[in-house]
Amino acid sequence: MTLLEVDSLTKTFGGLVAVDDFSLSVERGEIVGLIGPNGSGKSTVFNCIMGLYDVTEGRIRFDGADITDDATHEVVNQGLSRVSQESNPIDSMSVADNIGLFTLPNSVFSLYGGASEAEIREYAARIDIEDDLDQMPSELPHADVRRLEIAKALATEPELLLLDEPFAGMNQAEIAELSAQIEGFREEGMTMVVVDHNMGGLMDLVDRVVVLNNGDFLAAGSPDAIAENERVQEAYLAGEGL
Numbered sequence: 001m002t003l004l005e006v007d008s009l010t011k012t013f014g015g016l017v018a019v020d021d022f023s024l025s026v027e028r029g030e031i032v033g034l035i036g037p038n039g040s041g042k043s044t045v046f047n048c049i050m051g052l053y054d055v056t057e058g059r060i061r062f063d064g065a066d067i068t069d070d071a072t073h074e075v076v077n078q079g080l081s082r083v084s085q086e087s088n089p090i091d092s093m094s095v096a097d098n099i100g101l102f103t104l105p106n107s108v109f110s111l112y113g114g115a116s117e118a119e120i121r122e123y124a125a126r127i128d129i130e131d132d133l134d135q136m137p138s139e140l141p142h143a144d145v146r147r148l149e150i151a152k153a154l155a156t157e158p159e160l161l162l163l164d165e166p167f168a169g170m171n172q173a174e175i176a177e178l179s180a181q182i183e184g185f186r187e188e189g190m191t192m193v194v195v196d197h198n199m200g201g202l203m204d205l206v207d208r209v210v211v212l213n214n215g216d217f218l219a220a221g222s223p224d225a226i227a228e229n230e231r232v233q234e235a236y237l238a239g240e241g242l
């Protein structure tokens, strides 16, 4: 069953066409890789899905509902969450409080979201940072700061998680560990779209790859087929290659 449908999405910034009539369909339970050279429009697609950018043309549907014109908090409330390329924890708050901010309020009296300490611990444990809860973000190693960003997204209880460069700055062991955790999220029922420039890590993780080039759909297929696709290789020639 289709969970996310991006239908003929176009996004322009003044005269620049960042995304050009691009379509993407994600089935429930899939892990889809979205790749493309630098500046090909991947983050812009995520920003349009999350309601952070107004869509120039096209429609976006989530679980059958049209979310194209929804505000970001409405998109999140429907079960979509995004981990962005940049980490932006609040440095004056502990790891636990940073996660707590993202939990949905369950009471008009709740100031910092609705989760109990135990629930916050559970979100942290799903990404193995439960031992960091009392730390400040600036005390964490890079990989754990990235995991905190994922824990914040988990705290919104998403059905579909968009991960923008989750492997950036991680070493091989950290990438393998994070991949296993992402695979674990799928086993818990989550669907994911992953953007990353680390082709080894990404291709091992995803079921299917969609390639963007200059804002345009270039190819889609299994990781093996995409790795061997000549048009994809040509598109990457100016960049870092596959």
Ligand SMILES: Nc1ncnc2c1ncn2[C@@H]1O[C@H](COP(=O)(O)OP(=O)(O)OP(=O)(O)O)[C@@H](O)[C@H]1O
Binding pocket: 013, 016, 018, 036, 037, 038, 039, 040, 041, 042, 043, 044, 045
């Ligand atoms: N807010 C913005 N204002 C103007 N131009 C933008 C904006 N956001 C993105 N762009 C432009 O849109 C194009 C696509 O950028 P985008 O960041 O989506 O690419 P990307 O594939 O995510 O790149 P990277 O892999 O380098 O992160 C680029 O030419 C970029 O400069």
